Amino acid sequence: MGKGNITVLTDLNLITCIVQKGAADDIVKAAVAEGVQGGTIHYARGTGIRERLGILGVAIESEKEVINIVVSTEMTDKIFEAIYFAGKLDTPGMGIMYVTPLTKAATYIPPHLLRENEPS
Amino acid sequence: MPVRTLKYSKFLKETATNYQYISYNRLNPPSGSPHGAINYSFQDALRIIKPYIRSRWNEQMKVVMPIAAYLALFQIIVLRQQVNEWVQVALGIVSVIGGLMMFMEGLKLGLMPFGETIGYYLPIKLGKRTVLSIAFILGIGATLAEPAIGVLKEAGRIVPPEKSPLLFAMLTNYSHITVIAVAVGVGAAVMLGILMFIYGWSLKPLIFSLLVPTAALTIYASTDPMLADIIGLAWDCGAVTTGPVTVPLVLSLGIGTAGVIKHKHSKRLQGFGLVTLASLFPIATVLLAGIFIRHFLALDIAEPSHTENLISSLSSSTIFEGILLGIQAIIPLVAFLWIVQIAVIKEPIHNQGIIKYGILLALLGISLFNIGLSYGLSPLGNQVGALIPAAYSNIQSLENSPFFSESVGLWVCLLFAFFLGYGATLAEPALNALGITVENLTNGAFRKPLVMISVSFGVAFGLTIGVIKMIFNVPIVWFIIPTYLVASILTLLSDERYVNLGWDSSGVTTGPITVPLVIALGLGLSNASGAVDGFGILAMASVFPIISVLSVGLYVRRMERKKELEGQ
Numbered sequence: 001m002g003k004g005n006i007t008v009l010t011d012l013n014l015i016t017c018i019v020q021k022g023a024a025d026d027i028v029k030a031a032v033a034e035g036v037q038g039g040t041i042h043y044a045r046g047t048g049i050r051e052r053l054g055i056l057g058v059a060i061e062s063e064k065e066v067i068n069i070v071v072s073t074e075m076t077d078k079i080f081e082a083i084y085f086a087g088k089l090d091t092p093g094m095g096i097m098y099v100t101p102l103t104k105a106a107t108y109i110p111p112h113l114l115r116e117n118e119p120s
Numbered sequence: 121m122p123v124r125t126l127k128y129s130k131f132l133k134e135t136a137t138n139y140q141y142i143s144y145n146r147l148n149p150p151s152g153s154p155h156g157a158i159n160y161s162f163q164d165a166l167r168i169i170k171p172y173i174r175s176r177w178n179e180q181m182k183v184v185m186p187i188a189a190y191l192a193l194f195q196i197i198v199l200r201q202q203v204n205e206w207v208q209v210a211l212g213i214v215s216v217i218g219g220l221m222m223f224m225e226g227l228k229l230g231l232m233p234f235g236e237t238i239g240y241y242l243p244i245k246l247g248k249r250t251v252l253s254i255a256f257i258l259g260i261g262a263t264l265a266e267p268a269i270g271v272l273k274e275a276g277r278i279v280p281p282e283k284s285p286l287l288f289a290m291l292t293n294y295s296h297i298t299v300i301a302v303a304v305g306v307g308a309a310v311m312l313g314i315l316m317f318i319y320g321w322s323l324k325p326l327i328f329s330l331l332v333p334t335a336a337l338t339i340y341a342s343t344d345p346m347l348a349d350i351i352g353l354a355w356d357c358g359a360v361t362t363g364p365v366t367v368p369l370v371l372s373l374g375i376g377t378a379g380v381i382k383h384k385h386s387k388r389l390q391g392f393g394l395v396t397l398a399s400l401f402p403i404a405t406v407l408l409a410g411i412f413i414r415h416f417l418a419l420d421i422a423e424p425s426h427t428e429n430l431i432s433s434l435s436s437s438t439i440f441e442g443i444l445l446g447i448q449a450i451i452p453l454v455a456f457l458w459i460v461q462i463a464v465i466k467e468p469i470h471n472q473g474i475i476k477y478g479i480l481l482a483l484l485g486i487s488l489f490n491i492g493l494s495y496g497l498s499p500l501g502n503q504v505g506a507l508i509p510a511a512y513s514n515i516q517s518l519e520n521s522p523f524f525s526e527s528v529g530l531w532v533c534l535l536f537a538f539f540l541g542y543g544a545t546l547a548e549p550a551l552n553a554l555g556i557t558v559e560n561l562t563n564g565a566f567r568k569p570l571v572m573i574s575v576s577f578g579v580a581f582g583l584t585i586g587v588i589k590m591i592f593n594v595p596i597v598w599f600i601i602p603t604y605l606v607a608s609i610l611t612l613l614s615d616e617r618y619v620n621l622g623w624d625s626s627g628v629t630t631g632p633i634t635v636p637l638v639i640a641l642g643l644g645l646s647n648a649s650g651a652v653d654g655f656g657i658l659a660m661a662s663v664f665p666i667i668s669v670l671s672v673g674l675y676v677r678r679m680e681r682k683k684e685l686e687g688q
Binding site: 022049052053054056057058059060074081088091092093094 | 157158164167168169172175229
């Protein structure tokens with residue numbers, strides 16, 4: 001072992017969801033209610049869908065919010081569903097989401113989990 | 121017995137949600153041709169449109185409803201009078217909300233893209249002189265497009281022509297002169313504001329160099345009985361000008377210019393001060409216009425039909441007038457912006473479809489807003505204003521007035537005005553934004569809630585003083601000169617940062633809902649209590665936030681210094 005310890009987390013996925021500006025808060029709220037630790041939101045601008053929706057395109061914001069939520073593999077489907085319905089992603093122009101597998105991650109881990117994890 | 125495990129998520133997946141898998145290759149096949157239009161069902165269209173409208177509707181409703189409900193409930197519960205023509209008033213308020221919603225969306229889609237492009241390219245491509253002249257015209261055009269400007273004409277219906285002929289003339293026959301005077305004032309303010317941004321001038325000396333001549337004009341006007349009537353109007357006009365069109369449009373130009381022409385001053389206060397200038401200039405120009413009309417034009421007061429009955433004079437002509445007013449407001453501004461972008465800075469206009477939609481929306485919105493103003497907000501404000509004196513004195517048309525003993529009734533009136541100001545200001549969305557800005561600029565020394573409370577308290581106090589002015593029929597000069605004197609002294613003592621914040625905060629308080637309501641309220645109150653003119657309440661509602669924010673700012677500064685000293 002080197003100078004310090006890193007405990008690497010495994011078994012996680014990243015759910016990324018791109019929605020219209022203003023819609024992210026409800027989605028994160030729904031995901032948190034289902035048990036995720038939190039989410040990161042950043043702003044973006046999207047193109048494509050507005051033009052193709054014709055006159056209805058004016059009702060779609062070109063400014064978007066991109067939500068990143070790290071979830072455990074076991075939770076992925078549950079959160080996936082929660083976001084799908086909270087964001088009304090089955091409506092044209094509402095947004096898209098996708099799941100990316102993550103190979104490893106690191107963050108603060110509560111001490112009791114570390115102790116349990118120690119090889120005895 | 122071996123334990124078998126089943127993942128809960130798998131269980132849920134199987135039981136709750138029906139999964140189907142489709143290859144993305146089918147949605148996006150490698151044909152190489154661009155995609156055509158998306159086909160959607162009627163239901164889908166509704167699902168897209170519903171949240172689009174709902175979020176924008178709610179935004180305006182949150183501002184309008186509490187104030188309208190407060191006025192109506194006060195009238196029904198405290199004054200125990202039914203709201204006259206309440207169906208019409210309710211419809212009018214709905215149309216105000218709808219109009220404001222469409223107007224704000226149209227503004228964002230149709231007008232702001234011009235402001236951004238022009239603000240960015242104009243200073244790069246052209247010299248200072250061209251920028252300044254375009255800024256001047258832009259200031260005029262934006263003021264004419266301000267929704268609250270329509271209220272001036274509306275107010276003309278309520279002013280008694282025999283009591284104050286000059287005031288009546290300025291609001292009816294010569295209303296175009298008044299409006300142009302306001303617009304020219306704003307244009308000049310915008311020019312000065314951009315110069316201020318470019319050279320990094322400080323606001324303090326500018327305030328004094330504007331206040332001194334304005335105060336001199338006011339004192340001169342107060343010596344002439346006819347001119348004295350318009351002092352309230354002139355000082356109120358400053359509050360009318362700084363609304364949702366002028367401020368963002370002009371700021372984008374100003375900030376663009378200041379960004380291109382670099383100066384050494386800190387950019388932290390960029391954008392501040394313009395609202396202050398745009399509130400001060402029109403006071404002087406309206407006073408000058410009044411002096412001009414008084415001495416050079418004939419005062420024709422043979423038009424009493426206007427004032428007979430507010431409700432009955434509303435007809436199809438009012439609707440037509442509202443639409444006409446809207447077209448007059450939007451089309452010149454759009455034409456000017458369009459020409460500047462195409463011919464002067466030679467930049468193509470992107471997304472023309474959406475811009476045209478935005479312009480149409482703004483046009484419909486402001487027309488609807490004007491109509492709603494005439495049917496809903498103005499009659500409501502006017503009714504409540506007319507009934508207020510019944511709380512403490514006997515009014516012939518009401519049987520059981522006064523409703524309270526004189527002292528109690530007076531207190532009821534003052535408390536009513538106080539909470540109206542407090543609530544209306546706290547509901548104003550711009551105040552929240554100002555609070556955040558101020559907290560950032562002062563590194564957290566001036567907390568956001570403190571900002572919001574001091575501004576709201578200032579407006580509340582200002583409205584109360586304004587109502588006192590109406591009830592006791594005191595000339596408005598006696599309030600304007602001392603209060604602005606106090607504000608000036610506080611300005612001298614405060615440092616530049618707080619001067620900018622304090623003076624700009626007064627512009628925040630006067631949105632397109634508060635202005636018409638307060639003006640209608642004042643006019644109703646003045647008619648009922650026999651005061652000469654119903655203007656001046658807004659002026660008071662503008663000066664007191666300055667005083668309150670500057671005093672709190674001074675206090676915050678002192679606490680900061682004390683902390684620093686203790687730390688050493």
